[in-house]
Amino acid sequence: MEQSDSHNRRYVLAQRPKGEPDGDTLRLETAEIPVPAKGQMLLRNVFLSLDPYMRGRMSDAPSYAPPVELNEVMVGGTVAQVVSSDVEGFAEGDWVVAFGGWQDYALSDGTGVINMGRNPENPSWALGVLGMPGLTAWAGLTQIGQPKAGETLVVAGASGPVGATVGQIGKILGCRVVGIAGGAEKCRHVIDVLGFDDCIDYKADGFAQTLGAALPNGIDIYFENVGGAVFDAVLPLLNTNARIPVCGLISQYNATSLPDGPDRMGLLMGTILKKRMTMRGFIVFDDFGHLYPEFAKQMSGWVQDGRIKYREEMIDGLEQAPAAFVGLLKGEAFGKRVIRLAK
């Protein structure tokens, strides 16, 4: 079933998942195309971003953002075209970046929507390296990681849209950069295409030993996207005064209970104390949204100059979104996963 101009396909949250989202989590509905009121515009979503944070919005556990309500449309960043507009600064045919959700059509009063004009190059990149994941990488690394030339930066999720960008910025800033990714193919990409100094496969036997051997000078900055066994291997390698931007913990988003003991919470705190480390969690728009203009200027320059490479994994069809999202949480994505809703 393709996008049409006669109705609105949409995924609503049918049930809060216990553990991994499954066939009962989201429900595909066909509804009327919404009618914009005065001061609104109608957007036709062309690209839908899939991002790990969406797992959190499916749960009603306390978190930094309110959960999606049951039977409401699943949230998500989109690149869309304006169908009709009663919002100043937006006209029919404009390409925009919005928060249009898992559906074909969305209404907006323009709040938080960025107009990319009539003919943007690579409009979907606004969901990746030039958008939220790019800002996440840039701000988390520069503001919390505070890299200095000659330091060692380790990046989890190194082939993903955030990690790939973090590592490439680290190289530009003069760091030695070691990535961690899942599988030999991703690791080759991280080294050969993205230009990291090294990349360690966390799925390979002896991962912790291999990682340690690749880091004779320890770790000054660890950009955390993953948690779990990857962090277990990283923890003993952290240097005095290490900085750890905590951006994501994808390995534990589907967890339904705490892992077995011993309890290492005090061990982590003791390490933070003894190594005088800084660990800081952040949510990009809440903490660093004010830096967006500076980011956009610097990053678009780097992308144009070819200093920052970007890989997309484009998947056709809204109906592919639920399975693609589950795969994303399992580490199956290779590059920024985007759903194309319409040609």
Add this chain to the structure above:
Amino acid sequence: MEQSDSHNRRYVLAQRPKGEPDGDTLRLETAEIPVPAKGQMLLRNVFLSLDPYMRGRMSDAPSYAPPVELNEVMVGGTVAQVVSSDVEGFAEGDWVVAFGGWQDYALSDGTGVINMGRNPENPSWALGVLGMPGLTAWAGLTQIGQPKAGETLVVAGASGPVGATVGQIGKILGCRVVGIAGGAEKCRHVIDVLGFDDCIDYKADGFAQTLGAALPNGIDIYFENVGGAVFDAVLPLLNTNARIPVCGLISQYNATSLPDGPDRMGLLMGTILKKRMTMRGFIVFDDFGHLYPEFAKQMSGWVQDGRIKYREEMIDGLEQAPAAFVGLLKGEAFGKRVIRLAK
């Protein structure tokens, strides 16, 4: 046995403790008074500071500072008088703050030694509110905690030399300050003398519930001195954007193994992420030593004005030091524990 001018009593590290230090950990020796070489001075220790960090120096586990070697004198901050000096700026009779260790006499070339002159008021306070613990409190709170008026500050170890000072500075800066201390008498002191808004007894039944009830607006800054069950109660009360200076973890210094599970390391990291918290460990002279002059000026003003109160627990006799130190780790001290080596 009292301090004499004929020999040097000294405690050396006889054996690294497993768990709590015991009678085999330190050995009291009688030795010659050391003879200063050219460019050195001889110090007679009058006051010896007891501090929780000393437990770490007894171990050879990796830490921020090298361990005390076996059969070497146990390290410690001291207030001393100069017996003889070949160091510029120091003359016989001067009072100094030094790192003279658990002994009657020490040599120094003047490095890191502060001259307090001939007749300082309350010379032993240089081991507390006007010295390392005071700087720890002041720098950890202002540099990492970054308190803003109206915020809620919670201080563990509230009757100790660091915690008491942290809370009083918090009040000066306009925070609501809630202390945590062990026992009703300490809590009364924290409220009535130190002027905290509230103080919760962690030894009382229902501690976690009482703490939660005392903090209807949650916690913006948690100054960590303790860890363990106190942190367990604090964790769910932390607000978005909370700052946690990790200054000490006294509850776990004697631990010989990790606690039973479940493993809450990922839970802590998830909380840091979701609440966008900052957790930072620090070692005061390494991280903030350069701020000492600013600290000394501000703190001595506050102490003179009576805005910062200070409680010492003076214990007579070097031979009391080992037991007094074990008690300190158990939370038995009430105020800054200092050993007086000589009248």
